[in-house]
Amino acid sequence: MRLSTVILPIHRWAEGQKIWRRAEDLGFHAAYTYDHLSWRSFRDGPWFGAIPTLTAAASVTQSMRLGTLVTSPNFRHPVTLAKELISLDDISGGRITLGIGAGGSGFDATALGQEAWTPRERADRFGEFVPLLDRLLTEDAVTHEGTHYSAVEARNIPGCVQRPRLPFAVAATGPRGLRLAARHGQAWVTTGDPKLYEEGTPEQSVQALREQGKRLEAACEETGRDASELDRILLTGFTPDRNTPLESVDAFVDFAGRHAELGFTEIAIHAPIPDSDFDTDPAVYERIATEAPAQLA
Numbered sequence: 629m630r631l632s633t634v635i636l637p638i639h640r641w642a643e644g645q646k647i648w649r650r651a652e653d654l655g656f657h658a659a660y661t662y663d664h665l666s667w668r669s670f671r672d673g674p675w676f677g678a679i680p681t682l683t684a685a686a687s688v689t690q691s692m693r694l695g696t697l698v699t700s701p702n703f704r705h706p707v708t709l710a711k712e713l714i715s716l717d718d719i720s721g722g723r724i725t726l727g728i729g730a731g732g733s734g735f736d737a738t739a740l741g742q743e744a745w746t747p748r749e750r751a752d753r754f755g756e757f758v759p760l761l762d763r764l765l766t767e768d769a770v771t772h773e774g775t776h777y778s779a780v781e782a783r784n785i786p787g788c789v790q791r792p793r794l795p796f797a798v799a800a801t802g803p804r805g806l807r808l809a810a811r812h813g814q815a816w817v818t819t820g821d822p823k824l825y826e827e828g829t830p831e832q833s834v835q836a837l838r839e840q841g842k843r844l845e846a847a848c849e850e851t852g853r854d855a856s857e858l859d860r861i862l863l864t865g866f867t868p869d870r871n872t873p874l875e876s877v878d879a880f881v882d883f884a885g886r887h888a889e890l891g892f893t894e895i896a897i898h899a900p901i902p903d904s905d906f907d908t909d910p911a912v913y914e915r916i917a918t919e920a921p922a923q924l925a
Contacts, residue, residue, distance in 0.1 A: 629888045629924040630657040631917065632896040634697060634863070636906075637661050637676040641684055644676075647899060648685040651692065654917035658693035659685065660727060660896060665703060666735045669904060679712050686720035693723045697863055697896065698799045698817065700731030701753045703740055707782045710764035713794060714784055722789035727817055727861075728761075729799030730754035751804045752776070758798070758808050765793035797861055801840055806847040815859035815894070816844055819866035828868040834886060837862070841891050861894045862887055865906060873897075874908040880916045881923045888924065 633656045635647050651659045663678035682694050699709070717724045730750045731737065737744040745753065756774045763770050764784055772779045788794045795814035800806045801821075809816045821828070821836035828836075841860065848855035864873060864883075873883035874897060884895050898906040900913050 629884055629892070629921070630894040631884075631921050631924075632656050632658040632660065632693075632861075632894055633917070634660045634662070634896050634898045635685075636667075636670065636898070636901060637678060637681045638670055638674050638901070639676075640674065641676075641681075644681070645684065645688045649688050651899065651917075652689045654914055655921070656692060656917060657894065658695060658725065658896075659689075660695045660697040660725075661685075663696040663699040663704075663727075664734070664736050665739050668734070671735055679716060682724070683716055683719055686716065686723065689723075691723075693725055694720055695725035695797070696727045697797070697861075698727035698729040700729050700736070701750070701757045701776075702731040702736040704757075706757055706761040706764055706777050707779050710761055710782070710784055713765065714786075714788055717788045717790060717794045720789075722794075724790070724794045725797055725815070726794055727797040727799060728758065729817070730805060751802065755804055755808065758796070758812050762793070762796070762812050797859070801843075803843070803847070806844050807851060809844065809858065810847040810851040810853045810855075813858055815861050817861045817863060819863045822866065824868050825866060830867070830869045830872075833867045833869070834890065837887070837890055837892075859893045860891050861896060862892045863896045865898050871906070871908050874912060874916065876912060877915050877919050877923075880920050884920065884924050 633651050648659060661678050661681055666675050678696050685694055733744045753776045756776050760772055760777055764782060765788055768785050770779045770782045796812055797815035797817045798809035798813035799817040800809050801818060818840055820833050824833050845855040873880045900908045900910045
């Protein structure tokens with residue numbers, strides 16, 4: 629079981645760089661950030677861009693993996709995103725993972741002036757976005773004319789440092805998204821079942837995640853993929869127990885152990901942010917980072 633963290637892009641870099649450096653010092657496998665234009669309760673406060681933040685983080689860390697959880701088509705185009713990712717992978721020395729999902733109906737959905745897409749429209753776009761991005765990151769030149777996205781001799785030389793391209797961690801729970809994870813993903817990401825967030829129980833959440841895992845395995849079988857080839861990442865903070873797993877090292881080890889039994893290979897916890905949904909004790913957070921992995925080995 630690998631332990632990673634999520635550092636929201638809310639700090640000016642003079643302060644933010646200390647948090648990214650500290651994450652590496654604590655031994656986290658990876659540090660991710662959200663790729664949004666703004667997000668929920670942070671909408672009226674500082675919020676910086678994911679790609680510049682990760683570029684800066686790459687310059688102040690040496691070995692920790694870096695990435696997005698998650699990027700979506702809400703305000704991205706595959707051609708420009710591919711160029712940024714190839715550059716970021718080069719700057720980081722091949723340490724980037726792209727967490728990618730279909731997006732939602734939050735602030736990003738209408739920031740460019742468009743009407744919010746329906747779930748079906750998001751799935752349609754995602755279904756075209758991911759395969760095109762895959763090609764853009766693996767081929768020197770790509771031409772594609774699709775329903776939603778096009779590319780005309782889009783060149784991406786020399787390609788990614790990681791070969792054949794940087795890994796995709798595909799966030800999905802529905803059948804179409806899970807098939808994309810099976811075809812194109814090196815990892816699958818979930819936050820659990822959002823319907824259980826308010827009134828569900830931890831036991832119901834575990835069962836829902838078990839069922840999601842079974843659907844992933846079915847999608848892999850359908851596409852001829854060995855499901856064991858995919859890492860499984862749980863982004864915490866959105867299951868019914870909220871921040872309970874971060875109350876102590878023992879609580880976290882118990883939580884992580886139950887999810888390891890479901891096949892999860894990586895758990896990502898949020899770096900503490902006072903007076904927010906992620907307001908946890910910094911001392912406990914650091915103890916989890918340094919003590920829990922040995923107990924989960």
